[in-house]
Amino acid sequence: MNMAERDQDKTRVPRQRRSVETKQKIVAAALKLFSEKGFHATNTKAIAKEAQVAVGSVYSYYTDKMEIFKDALALFHEHFSEILRSHGALRLNASQNKRELIRDVIETVIKAHEVDPGFHREMNIMALSYPEVKDMAEKELRFFFKMTARLLRSWQPEIRIRDPEAAATVIILAANSIVEAVAFGGTGIGRERLVEATVDMLHHYLWPQEASQAIDVSPETE
Amino acid sequence: MNMAERDQDKTRVPRQRRSVETKQKIVAAALKLFSEKGFHATNTKAIAKEAQVAVGSVYSYYTDKMEIFKDALALFHEHFSEILRSHGALRLNASQNKRELIRDVIETVIKAHEVDPGFHREMNIMALSYPEVKDMAEKELRFFFKMTARLLRSWQPEIRIRDPEAAATVIILAANSIVEAVAFGGTGIGRERLVEATVDMLHHYLWPQEASQAIDVSPETE
């Protein structure tokens, strides 16, 4: 394996079980601290301490503090995807009630965000400052774009979207920013109302006819 | 004049005004550097140098590096609002073509972002880390929520939005995140397609009837 080759002499490639466990302890500790206090406010000593390991050990698994972050990010993405999968966000089909479908998706994404809102925030920070992190985060995000685009295309021609890729991107970005607003607050509007408005917006976007009727049927709610 | 007497041999500039100018030089310098290299990578010495002032002087105007940032942020918000205002983003009325109206707004916001994308990014970073900055940024954002909500309400009942405040928030958040994606790239979709999709989404959300017809009129575009 050329991975092993490249890291040779610098970072340890876990061979023994103990070693594997130590590395896991370190990422776990780092994920926790980055999430709580952010990257810059977390020093290597603290990571080592949290992992109950000597500072030197940290550096035998990682060349760099940044390297630890990247591993933590990968771990975070795993957790995140796991949530999405387990909540069945992807076994959607157009047969169910459209509003419920949209709401389900949004709620699931909120759930996923709530697993570790702190780290999510830190990921955003880091992505803005470090291209490498940006790339990782974007790669993950594009995966969702792709998934969504495929979904939209599968729903054609029932929904009449002109540019499924762009639409998927816009939907994900919008949903994401609203989910973040829900997670971190600060809008002054409660969670329920924001979700409802978002559902409305997407409903109209994707199934205009049905959405328009829905308004006629139940006007003046709230 | 006894004023002249008191200031003897330094009569050039009144004390007060010079002081104000110095402070302005400092913020301006800071804004520039924060925007270029970020908060953490900009040290006070560099700010002083850029402002052509001694380090000590910086600390006689500001207690803290953070204090400087907050002032820079305020200045940035001024610039930002100025752009929006000068581009007339807010003298909208429902009479013009709806798609054009939406597109205008979005383009204006993109313009405003483009004034200083670097600082915008840094503002986001800082907002995520420092509650005080977050508060400032949110306060500004809520202003836009309010403005938008008022606008939406003024368009009622032509548009039949159930909860104008929540809708305004959702619209601004969505628009904002898409604008950022346009500014920083990374989606893999070009600017035009993203804008078009966003316009579509908002068009359907706000003027469902008209939007549906638009699709019927010019189908299979793109």
Add this chain to the structure above:
Amino acid sequence: MNMAERDQDKTRVPRQRRSVETKQKIVAAALKLFSEKGFHATNTKAIAKEAQVAVGSVYSYYTDKMEIFKDALALFHEHFSEILRSHGALRLNASQNKRELIRDVIETVIKAHEVDPGFHREMNIMALSYPEVKDMAEKELRFFFKMTARLLRSWQPEIRIRDPEAAATVIILAANSIVEAVAFGGTGIGRERLVEATVDMLHHYLWPQEASQAIDVSPETE
């Protein structure tokens, strides 16, 4: 001045008198410690302490520990040359007794070495490890080569040297290594005997006739 330009933001260019004094205190302290304990065994904290200055101050005058060393080396060279000059090593002329002349030169060089044998040693160590130091040391050495070559040429044709440059180099190198042996001991032969033998060697090399006669005149010494 482009020097000032280049160093800008990183190292301080002493402007005030206090500043100049501080920088001098630092080199002096460094010279002392490098000489006593060597470069690697001297840490920046110790230098700061010896100079009665904060660590940070050291780094406002020097980017690097190595930079300090180079400055110390320059200072050392100044001291060294000063000794040579004050001992009149270079107002040699061929008129005086040749053996005495050679002995004078050698004794002077020994004196110069004795000013700071520790640093001399360290200079050699560093020269072997760091090309930049090697260059500095060699530059100084070549100056002596040049001086000596000029002297030899001025003595032609009385002395019949085939290649004055090479001869000068060989003489300086030989003298130097013997002087070092005298300074650091380890040969098992006393200082006087080494100097005498060296004088003999150079005497024979430069003034063969005279040297041969000298042997005939005082044979079987020792």
Add this chain to the structure above:
Amino acid sequence: MNMAERDQDKTRVPRQRRSVETKQKIVAAALKLFSEKGFHATNTKAIAKEAQVAVGSVYSYYTDKMEIFKDALALFHEHFSEILRSHGALRLNASQNKRELIRDVIETVIKAHEVDPGFHREMNIMALSYPEVKDMAEKELRFFFKMTARLLRSWQPEIRIRDPEAAATVIILAANSIVEAVAFGGTGIGRERLVEATVDMLHHYLWPQEASQAIDVSPETE
């Protein structure tokens, strides 16, 4: 053996053949790395790796990194002497042409240096810093002093040296420093010219009459 007694339970005294081989692999690896990158830049992990042995094993043969160096130094001296011996540097006799004899010796020493110039340099560095290493290096050097002195004495009274021991020391030191200059460059004079000048110097020192004639015979060369 009380040697074994003394070292017991700290460092292993190789008893079995495999053990001996392991120790040899370690020194060999160390010699190579020290020579290439120097003592300080070579870490124990690298030595272990190069020797294809675990770090812990290194420490069961050696108490210390320095201990390894000392062993490497001894090995180096063996190689060095081996070269000298095999090139017959010591089966000199006064019957052959004197200039050729001197040149032969010098060329042989250069050859010996060229076996491992890197380690030679490192030995010098270490000798200057660590008394123990200095002692080892000097012990070896004195061996050459002794050999040379014996040679000189055997050539008496043909050569009329007053103090053979001192002369031998001076000759070896001079030759050594010139050889080093040839090996590491930096004098600005080419190898051939330096060797020639050295031969001249020693020729005049040891066989004044013959050397003087040589000059008369072939004047104005170069």
Add this chain to the structure above:
DNA sequence: GATGAATGAGGTTTCATTCAT
């Protein structure tokens, strides 16, 4: 008021050595 020299805590990283497996 202004200047810029001085401070020193704190951060990241290395590596010789020990020790559990």
Add this chain to the structure above:
DNA sequence: CATGAATGAAACCTCATTCAT
């Protein structure tokens, strides 16, 4: 006996902030 994981002191360097001039 070998292995290689773990240790932690110690090194270098940065920079927000203070303070003498």
